[in-house]
Amino acid sequence: MKKYLVLILIVVLAMGVLPGAVSAADKIKIGYSCNNFNDTFQTVIEGYARAYAEANGIDYSYSDAGEDVIKQQDQIKVFISEGVDALVVVPVDTSAMDPIIKLAAEAKIPLVFVNRNPFAGLKAEEIPANTYYVGSESIDAGIFQAEYLVKKLGEDAKAGYAILVGMLSNEAAVARTEGNKQVLNKYPGYKLLAEKNGDWQRDQGMSITENWITAFGDELKAILANNDEMALGAIEALEAAKIKDKVIVMGVDLIDDAKVAIKEGRLDASVLQDGKGQGEGGMKIAMQVLAGEKVDPITMIPYVLVTPENIADFE
Amino acid sequence: MKHQNRLQEIFTKYGIVFVLIVMIIAMSMIKPSFRTLNNILNILTQCSVYGILALGMTVVIVSKGIDLSVGSILALCAVIAASLGQSSTASTKYFANMAELPIIVPILAGLLIGAICGAINGGLIAFTGIPAFIATLGMMTICRGFAYIYTSGKPVSTLIPSFEFIGQGRLLGIPMPVVIYLGMIIITKILLNNTRFGKRTFAVGGNINAAEVSGVNVKKILLWVYTYMGMCAGVAAIVSTGRMVSAQPGLASGYELTAIASTTIGGTSQSGGIGTVWGAVVGALVLSVMRNGMTILGIQSYLQQIVEGVVIIVAVILDMRKNARKA
Structure with missing residues (x-):
């Protein structure tokens, strides 16, 4: 007991x-x-x-x-x-x-x-x-892309560019696009040919780019995408049209596919959000x-x- | 007088074709780059994915149903097919020790998954009696969820070259997605207009009670209608994966609505029993020409969405007048 x-x-x-x-x-x-x-x-x-x-x-x-x-x-x-x-x-x-x-x-x-x-x-x-x-400040991603574009082509270059925008209601899409324009508006040679929402999706980035190639031909020198997925879609379209070497493409996020594409020299740059x-x-x-x-x-x-x-x- | 009536009849019957022709002529005049062979092939390629969905959707809507899950089914089929079609050099592999499989494996896997999802839709609708809108709404979120779980939210990429051929290769100068689209048009046309299944689908959509009384196995027909829709989603998934040489779990969200819009613009009636395969093709082309044209013209994104909505509504109004006149 x-x-x-x-x-x-x-x-x-x-x-x-x-x-x-x-x-x-x-x-x-x-x-x-x-x-x-x-x-x-x-x-x-x-x-x-x-x-x-x-x-x-x-x-x-x-x-x-x-x-x-x-x-x-x-x-x-x-x-x-x-x-x-x-x-x-x-x-x-x-x-x-x-x-x-x-x-x-x-x-x-x-x-x-x-x-x-x-x-x-x-x-x-x-x-x-x-x-x-x-x-981070979303606008910085857009500024980084645009500044790198100017560095690559030169301040006095004459170049048409287009922006692949994310979902229209997202703050990141609006701010990144704003960052692109804020920098490039300072250089009269850089001309915004078009901006269109691809809703962050690779397939839409591809279709839109196909149409841009038709619309602008040689004028199109760069595509700045709000994210990597759309940038990779743009690359597919440019490669299919065999003009990838004439157009600079950049994305944001540095997803795994983008890492590979940068290593292979297909994607020119991405911006990493840390x-x-x-x-x-x-x-x-x-x-x-x-x-x-x-x-x-x-x-x-x-x-x-x-x-x-x-x-x-x-x- | 009689002559004039016939003209009017032709116009109401083929009104949307005239709209398409006018759009094409107008665009060609404003922008010469529109009528280049490359751009025409672009337009056809771009509508192939939702065009294939619209074919299946025509069968569904003729049976007086609706399918909201096709975009999600497409995504699920695409990620699974892509994961089975990865090249051995892929950095992130889904099946670590898997050898490169022949292209037929991912294709069949995509079709099978699509058919299974479609059969689940059909089974729910036929055997539990819940409305198609609700059953497919549920499947829409379920399939999307599975696609995210399967991939942990990441894209599936680095696929074998034969996948790339499906998306970007050419057969006799025609892009492969267009070839596949043409094949699906022919299959669906035969299925809907030249088989007993097709006739019974029209009967079920026209008057379900009359169909049942006359001995049609309605449940079986509905099961196959949605299974065929699911298979179309599987085919569209293979085309889409080939085009981007990768697949994303978020792929094709909202495509169900584009497919429904294409079908509707082409004159397939939501009240069931009325619809044509060529209508779905013309409807898909109208949307594709419109999107391509407006982008080439540099029309603002926001405005493009409004124009698309207006075209859908006007097409249905025209269509209702056509059907009212018939009655």
Whole structure:
């Protein structure tokens, strides 16, 4: 009887102590809310955030909002009631983040936005306390492409170019296209022949380019695509028409197919949005804030232009 | 007087053909580059993928059905076919130790997957009685989901050269996608107009109760109608994969609507029992000429979408007047 009593006592004690022992180690708990797991690049960013969490012993939980603003808010409420120490959020809609900012402020935990900037156009002092942003400026990708084009053809070149635009309602599509024009409008020799939405798709990039070849013939010297998929479609069309060597083609994202195409000399350049920088960056900022360090509200992770000269660095 | 009536009759019957001819003449006059042989082949190649879908869609709509899942089925067939058609030099291989397979394997795989998905659609509609709109809406998201899971969201690329031939090769100077499209036109035409299956499909679409009473096995017909649609999606998938020498899980989203639009512009009636294969071909050509023409003319993207919508609506109005006159 005594033996059993002792055993029960030990079990009870162990039950009481064990969870305590784990929480006594005081693992930091961070909740990561992704806008949409169907978006390949978002899974890349999330992968780096998760890897950082594992490497640093962070108690990491994540959720997928499936491009639904309300769902994202609900998931963040769940995170907060689970007692997370910080939130890392990729906004579904950058203009609808006020409720989430309020939730985080009430819970008195730091909130780090990643990849999509809800504070675009705000001055540093206008950004709510204890909220941060880590990401890139979409317009830079367009600027990088255009600047590389000018570098390749020369400032005084006479060249017609066309832009393959992503989905018309996406901020990235609008801003990248804007970046292209902002640079090239400065050079009178560069003429925008056409811009058309290919909805990020390779097949549409191909069909549109086929029509452009008919419409502009030799005038067409460059195709700037908002992403790699459309750029690769353009390349298929140019190769079928046997004029690939006369037209410069660039994309954005540096997907695996684009890496291969750059190595083979088919794609002239791509612009890498730094998923590692963003995913790790978001988690790092959260950790620094929790450690009591002073952190700038905005951290820009620069894009990287990838060309045949530096492709070897991206293996 | 009588003569005039006949002219009017011809015009209402072949109105959309006149529209196509007028469009072609106008474009040729404004932009000489439009009437080059290369551009004409381009137009035909560009409509081959959704043109093939429109052929299957004609059979479906004649049976008084609809199929919203064809774009997603196309994507699923394409990624699976492409993964079986990868060259041994591919950097990311789906089946690591697989030797290069002969082209017939991915082709048959694509057709088979398409047929299975189509049969599921047909089975749901025939045996559970749920509306075609709902059954195929469900399959639309299911197939898209499978395509994403299968590929983890990444494109499948670096395919064997014979795949490239399907998309970019030529037979007697005619691009292969156009050759395949022509083949499918002939097959569908024979199927719909010269077989018992075709006649019964018209009967089911015209009056399902009358068809049943007269001894038509309606369930069996519906099953085969959607299976054929699925196979058309499989063929379109092979053409599309060949054209880009790769396949993406997000491929062809919205193509179901382009196919429905082509069929509708060509005069196939949503109320069932009325429809022609040549109508689906003309409808697909109208859309292709319009897209090609507007891009060559440099018309803004936003505006192009509006024009397309207007053409679809006007075509249906003309068509309803035609059918009303007949009655």
